[in-house]
Amino acid sequence: MSQHFSRRSFALGLTALGTAAATYPLRAKAAGLRGQSKTLCFVGGYTKHGPPGGEGNGSGIAVFEMDKESGSLTQIATFTDIASPSFITLSKDRKFLYALSEIDDFNKAGDGCVTAFAVDTRTGTLAKLNAVSSGGAIPAHLSIHPSGKYLLVANYIGGSVSVLPIRKDGSLGQATDVVHNTGPRQPDRADDNPPGNFAISDHSGSHPHMIATDPSGRFVIADDAGLDRVYVWTLDLKSGKLVPAKTPYFDMKPGSAPRHFVFDHSGRIMYNLCEQNSKVDVCKFNPETGEISVIQNVSTVSSHFKGSTLAAEILISENGRHVYVSNRLGDSLAVFEVGRDGTLTLQDEVWMHADYGRAMMFDPSGNFLFCANQRSDAVTSFRVNKATGELTFTNHFTAVGSPTTFAFMNTDPEF
Template sequence: MFKSISRRNFALGLLAGTASIGANRVSHAATGADKLPVPPPPPKPVSKTICFVGGYTQHAPPGGAGNGQGIDVFEMNRETGELTQITTYTDIASPSFIVLSKDDKFLYALSEIDDYTKQGDGSVTAFAVDTKNGSLRKLNTVSSGGAVPAHLSIHHSGRYVLVANYVGGSVAVLPIRSDGSLGPATDVVKNTGPRQPERAADNPQGNFAVSDHSGSHPHMIRSDPSGRFVIADDAGLDRVYVWTLNLTTGKLIPAKKPYYDMEPGSAPRHFEFNHSGRMMYNLCEQNSKIVVSTFNPETGEINNIQKVSTVSSSFRGSTLAAEILISKSGKYIYVSNRLGDSLAVFAIADDGTLTLQAETWMHADYGRAMMFDPSGTFLFCANQRSDAVTSFKVDKNTGQLVFTNHFTPVGSPTTFAFMNTQV
């Protein structure tokens, strides 16, 4: 039985049906819009590892000219250790040693030259560093306080740059201004002493290499980890000098015992401290030995307890030790040997003494400076005569080195500095 529907009710029903269909269509359209793919958020910025490499350029003292262009800037692949070049800062001559401030905001580079002033000084240049990408902006350049500087460091206080002038036979203190630029030297100290032999008596057998002992040749200067003392290796006088630094005047004051004599002819070159600052490892260039000493951070006193060779007992021939580093863990010491072209790995015992664990081929010629990347995963070596940087993966448990098979072309490289960019 069908219910009778009036024309009016029929018309109203049609209108209601149409509205319902329209509503369904709107609802369907809205649901479809919601299902459209939403673009992913932009990737979050991540920090990068930047590597600065300096070395010898054409403008250098006679016999020291090189193939470098200035300070090369690379990005390091954190997985493989491979270096990819970003740029080269060319407005500097022979930046053979560079150092970054603790906050990575400033970089200081010496120029291993002898004509910055009429007196024959070298120079030190201050750069502002863009911590987001590693780019450099020159601030100023000042005299290094002597000819042909070979090393510089930032004092523990962060208020001074310390410079070792190799040919000039002097060490200098340069004040750091509030904007990171450098002021003229507040102190320049010249060392004197008797002439030493060209070779040490305990040379490796068959070593014909010699070190310059014609006079004072400071090769490294740095404060100890406590910041109480400033120490310098003089490779020409075979001495280790110890001072305190007056932070107000920037003057060096000789310690109670102002210097320590090393093996005649041994040419102390670079040193390293253990993490406590109570053990000192001094690398002697000419006889390729590490002198292990206790160090008293209260008095600056140094007492030798061991001497070990940086080459194995079977080695014969010429060699010159170059650089010394301590691992991030504090368990291993690493040394580069020029001419012999090897990297030596030493285990550090509980009493601080060393045992040679292994020697690794550099895969290149005349390796000088070494440096770990910020994570301590890779060790990089600057091979001056091969015009290349080589890298090694570090086994943090055993200290062993494994060649990465990466060669980075750099003209006459001699020095490194690493930083992680800020985001």
């Protein structure tokens, strides 16, 4: 990995961003926009230095400005000194960005890594702080603990979750805890697949795919797509150690491959997306004990669908009235209406207009939904009707090599 964080490539990354930072305010001034906040979109994905067999066409972390009226994206910079940043996240104050590198050669142990960046909140310019081991091979997801003291990482191939301390300057320390999950071998496919689904998920061992807290911040939760389990811990904020909850894990349907989850605003309903059978498990979540129980299992594809599909991402609207899911292979976006009891009704199935949609994210206003389409090397966007949940394609395609992840921010006004 060290050769990919060379001084030369780091200089190239800074040069690209330095040029953008120098020229963009001039364009803004000419357009009469100085003193106004901009909406920036950071896009990461797979680069030539990627996971085995998963090399991509990306160059690093691309930075775009979003037109607030149309939703179109205009590229202003690319940070190139990073390998396969397939998942990124911003701190709440927008001062720091954290990006994992989905690789297995950062060190002699065969780990991936996480890179910390300082963010200029006026321009979006990135300045690299440091990079540390992710605590396992091929990390797939990271999130910031609500305390702001720790970064939580899911290492997919490493079969581990790790806790990285965040220093006062935003840089990262070495892991305070690395937990390896174990359990019985699960089938490669669930028995409730859509008809004709030949896609399989890797169940050869533990494969944590997401780690984040519940809305209260009391519990740390991880979806393990290899063991078909949802793990629950608390986090000791002094030691940075994960402590298993009274019920340490919840068994999902064998072969279903739980991938990503979201909560409703109450923190008592958890929507857990299963990759392999393209289903959402609607669960009751006890914010006092961390216990989970399923109350509904609903398909992310309509009843007429037949063929191979793998669900990828799940979002809930800001008003909590709609849930959205991306389906790879089937290339569709599922729109669900949320009932009073939290259960879901499939409302619409929308063509993604591209291939292999992975991450989805709303812009800060919630007026647009963006989809990263890995195999099409493009980002597509949809206008959101907040009242009805309806998605309308904007007809905007943004070229990005092998995109897989987003982060949005509103900048501080420049005066």
